[in-house]
Amino acid sequence: MHELAAVPLAQFRERIVAGSLAPEAWLEASFAAIDASESEVYAFIELDRAAARRRFAASARGPLHGVPVAVKDNIVHRDGATTCGSRILEGFRSPYEATALRRLETAGAFILGKTNLDEFAMGSSTEHSAFGPTRNPLDPERVPGGSSGGSAAAVAAGMAPVALGSDTGGSVRQPAAFCGLVGLKPTWGRVSRRGLVAFASSLDQIGVFARRVADAAVILGVIAGHDPNDSTSSLEPVPDYAAALASGVGGKRFGIIAEALELLEGEARRRFEETIATLRGAGAEIETVTVATLPHAVAIYSILANAEASANLARFDGIRYGRCAGAETLEQLWLASRGEGLGPEVKRRIMLGTFALSAGYLEAYYGRAQRARATMRREIAAALERVDFLLTPTTPSTAFRLGEKIDDPLAMYLTDVFTVPANLAGIPALAIPAGRSEEGLPLSLQIMARPFAEEEMLAAGGWVEGVLG
Numbered sequence: 286m287h288e289l290a291a292v293p294l295a296q297f298r299e300r301i302v303a304g305s306l307a308p309e310a311w312l313e314a315s316f317a318a319i320d321a322s323e324s325e326v327y328a329f330i331e332l333d334r335a336a337a338r339r340r341f342a343a344s345a346r347g348p349l350h351g352v353p354v355a356v357k358d359n360i361v362h363r364d365g366a367t368t369c370g371s372r373i374l375e376g377f378r379s380p381y382e383a384t385a386l387r388r389l390e391t392a393g394a395f396i397l398g399k400t401n402l403d404e405f406a407m408g409s410s411t412e413h414s415a416f417g418p419t420r421n422p423l424d425p426e427r428v429p430g431g432s433s434g435g436s437a438a439a440v441a442a443g444m445a446p447v448a449l450g451s452d453t454g455g456s457v458r459q460p461a462a463f464c465g466l467v468g469l470k471p472t473w474g475r476v477s478r479r480g481l482v483a484f485a486s487s488l489d490q491i492g493v494f495a496r497r498v499a500d501a502a503v504i505l506g507v508i509a510g511h512d513p514n515d516s517t518s519s520l521e522p523v524p525d526y527a528a529a530l531a532s533g534v535g536g537k538r539f540g541i542i543a544e545a546l547e548l549l550e551g552e553a554r555r556r557f558e559e560t561i562a563t564l565r566g567a568g569a570e571i572e573t574v575t576v577a578t579l580p581h582a583v584a585i586y587s588i589l590a591n592a593e594a595s596a597n598l599a600r601f602d603g604i605r606y607g608r609c610a611g612a613e614t615l616e617q618l619w620l621a622s623r624g625e626g627l628g629p630e631v632k633r634r635i636m637l638g639t640f641a642l643s644a645g646y647l648e649a650y651y652g653r654a655q656r657a658r659a660t661m662r663r664e665i666a667a668a669l670e671r672v673d674f675l676l677t678p679t680t681p682s683t684a685f686r687l688g689e690k691i692d693d694p695l696a697m698y699l700t701d702v703f704t705v706p707a708n709l710a711g712i713p714a715l716a717i718p719a720g721r722s723e724e725g726l727p728l729s730l731q732i733m734a735r736p737f738a739e740e741e742m743l744a745a746g747g748w749v750e751g752v753l754g
């Protein structure tokens with residue numbers, strides 16, 4: 286890994302100002318890292334070096350000047366295409382840019398390129414991209430996780446210091462875990478979703494990949510805040526997240542979820558218990574709490590996410606967006622556009638979601654899942670009254686092999702059991718590297734916190750990062 290990867294973002298800025306680093310240092314390091322491994326990793330769907338240089342040259346002289354950001358290709362920008370990893374959007378160009386990207390550019394950062402993802406962010410391995418899979422830079426036989434696998438791989442391979450992804454059920458935290466990175470999912474409504482292509486609107490949030498908690502805090506501080514163009518973005522003021530990191534965890538209490546522990550087996554369980562013991566040894570107060578609905582998290586999530594997706598993706602009808610195949614009738618046009626343009630996982634979810642919302646089944650599936658979600662929210666809120674943070678492993682296992690779960694959708698979905706509760710409850714969550722497995726693959730600890738407690742969560746995350754070092 287090149288030296289710049291070891292430089293915290295805040296110091297990159299200081300060194301530029303001091304004259305010891307050139308503003309284009311990261312840009313050149315990115316290109317060198319891309320030369321070294323992009324042909325094997327395939328992190329980017331769109332990577333136009335001339336365009337990246339142009340964006341760098343035109344970038345604002347703000348606090349993030351010179352910082353390249355890899356952006357998941359379901360976040361739109363006027364400059365370049367947006368595919369969502371789908372054939373149906375081939376050739377689509379957005380007439381506007383996402384608020385999060387506009388804010389990063391105003392702060393001086395520039396977009397390096399658009400990263401690979403599972404089609405429409407539906408997946409946990411990035412194998413469902415219409416353009417081919419991304420590989421894990423730490424072990425190319427393995428997946429980088431998903432759906433934001435390209436963003437995770439880009440940061441893990443040193444192609445960018447930070448990246449944006451979207452997290453509907455774990456798509457930032459799970460790939461961060463598989464690639465040994467920090468992954469941050471903010472509170473629902475903390476970051477504007479304007480320009481994030483909708484998957485499941487009650488769960489979607491833009492999130493951040495970084496090599497260290499402090500860098501994630503810097504980026505969150507830039508992208509968070511109310512946006513008049515997203516009525517679901519919160520009016521809650523944005524604190525100085527980077528400064529909060531210094532405050533540590535004195536007097537804070539952590540809870541481990543009993544039901545999560547029961548789902549862990551073998552090495553995963555042993556290593557999680559060791560991590561907890563290490564944190565206790567370093568002075569953390571840790572008790573056990575319960576979230577009885579946790580084992581049902583994936584079932585609840587799947588019904589609700591698919592239902593919302595079936596409605597959100599109805600707009601890709603081959604008329605306003607997507608291909609317009611030569612068809613005689615409107616129905617033929619829809620069938621041809623969606624039939625050819627959408628991949629098997631997206632079709633599966635649209636069909637399941639449509640079924641869960643259809644007459645006669647609405648109450649049995651969608652209604653019940655909504656009530657179960659409300660119960661889970663109450664249980665998590667109650668747990669977060671007893672303790673300040675909840676701790677789980679980010680994933681039940683380490684990065685799996687390409688092809689291992691692709692023919693078994695249920696096995697793929699179950700990898701999200703620890704990440705979907707934060708989306709269902711709307712709370713912030715942070716994935717932090719927690720050592721390596723016997724096979725040498727990254728392990729990861731997840732910290733969840735109360736709504737809008739990112740400041741405390743990042744402070745706790747910085748402390749945990751230091752302890753687990």
Ligand code: GLN
Nearest residue numbers: 406408452453454455456
């Ligand atoms: N892996 C989950 C899914 O397949 C979450 C996806 C996401 O967060 N976008 O739905």
